[in-house]
Amino acid sequence: xxxxxxxxxxxxxxxxxxxxxxxxxxxxxxxxxxxxxxxxxxxxxxxxxxxxxxxxxxxxxxxxxxxxxxxxxxxxxxxxxxxxxxxxxxxxxxxxxxxxxxxxxxxxxxxxxxxxxxxxxxxxxxxxxxxxxxxxxxxxxxxxxx
Numbered sequence: 001x002x003x004x005x006x007x008x009x010x011x012x013x014x015x016x017x018x019x020x021x022x023x024x025x026x027x028x029x030x031x032x033x034x035x036x037x038x039x040x041x042x043x044x045x046x047x048x049x050x051x052x053x054x055x056x057x058x059x060x061x062x063x064x065x066x067x068x069x070x071x072x073x074x075x076x077x078x079x080x081x082x083x084x085x086x087x088x089x090x091x092x093x094x095x096x097x098x099x100x101x102x103x104x105x106x107x108x109x110x111x112x113x114x115x116x117x118x119x120x121x122x123x124x125x126x127x128x129x130x131x132x133x134x135x136x137x138x139x140x141x142x143x144x145x146x
Contacts, residue, residue: 032101036109037090042083045070053087055094057144060136063087068132077129085125088136092121092143099143111143119143 037055042063046053051062063084070080089111093099098114110118124139 032103032109033090033093036086036101039083039087039090041076041079042087045080055091057091057095057137057140060088060091060140064128064132064135064137068129070129078126081126081129082122083125084129084136085120085122088125088139089119089121091140092119096144113143 039053043053046059046063046066049066051059051066053059053063070076086109089101089109092111093101096113099111102110102112102118104110108120108122110120110122112118119139121139124134125136127134128136
């Protein structure tokens with residue numbers, strides 16, 4: 001779909017870098033975690049492909065095996081990458097002891113491990129969506145070791 005003012009805006013600003021917007025008040029970290037776990041676009045794609053996203057490491061492996069038909073769609077790619085990163089973060093937060101979401105001052109969500117290391121899961125998700133590297137399951141395996 002071509003919308004002249006939107007096309008001009010995109011050219012000036014570039015593609016989306018992955019952003020999360022949070023309401024004031026809310027339920028604090030638990031509410032943020034639920035918001036970040038939605039990943040509607042990725043969940044819809046996975047469901048169409050028969051891949052259940054049950055917030056486990058096995059689901060990350062299944063996502064890595066999908067045929068990347070989305071790479072031809074320049075508009076879809078950054079949004080799917082954002083969702084893939086948020087889903088990766090959700091799996092880490094729910095399965096790795098001491099892992100939690102942290103929102104940086106610029107609004108970017110990262111996963112902070114018990115060791116203090118912060119993982120920019122959205123960047124990893126965008127790289128995965130664009131090229132398949134790093135694999136989501138590989139990032140998870142590296143994070144789970146810490």
